[in-house]
Amino acid sequence: MSSIPEFAELIADCRRSAVHLEMRDVYFSNPRLEAWQNGQGVDxxxxxSWWxxxxxxxxxxxxxxxxxxxxRIVSEPVTDYIRWEHYQTRANLEAGELVRWLPRHQAVDLLLPTNDYWVFDDRxxxxxxxxxxxxxxxxxxVSDPHLVGIRQAAFEQVWERAIPHDEYEVK
Incomplete structure (x- = not known):
């Protein structure tokens, strides 16, 4: 059993901000993705059915x-996975997340961590x-203040450049 708190516990303990940076073009398959690939939309x-x-x-x-x-930093043209993520992001928005997209070619000069991550309350x-x-x-x-700061700063650089979800068109 892992001693690392689950996401639900970390977000429940959060008081000011939570940021999430995603940088992969493909994640594992799942039944909702497969249904979408077969032409089934979300009602x-x-x-x-989707909450x-x-x-x-x-x-x-x-x-x-x-x-x-x-x-989300994405390659263009986007993969089917990213196209599906863009479609289903409506659920994230309805939950209250703010979501932006940054084409990978616009991030060339940014120094970014190698992994996706969440930062909770800058700590x-x-x-x-x-x-x-x-x-x-x-x-x-990770709770080392230096490493937390690096990831928070990287996220802020991406956020500043990224395109709000309702303005980003998947290509």
Missing amino acids: WDDRA RPYHQNIADAVARGVTVRRA KVRVHHFSGDGHWAGKEL
Whole structure:
């Protein structure tokens, strides 16, 4: 059993801000992605069909006054996975996340950490590890102020350049 808190615990403990940087073009497959690839859309009017515990965790944090931001760095043309993520981001937005997209070619001069991560209240980082084919390989929790600061600064650089979700067109 891992001693690293689960996401739900970290976001429940969050008081001011949570930021998430995603940098992969492909993550592991899942039934919702596969359904979308087979032409099945989300019935946005049937919230129970798409609302997950994750969305509730975000909504609860936002209700407490936590600002939750997600930035995605993507290659263009985008992969099918990213095209699906863009489509289903509506759920993140409805939960209260702010989401932006940065084409990878616009990030060439940025020094970025090598892994996706979350930063909670500028004090903890949950680093995500994936295998080359996008499967989950584990997580670690970082609290060293220097390393937290590096990741927070990297996120802010990306956020400043990134395009708000409702303005970004997948290419």
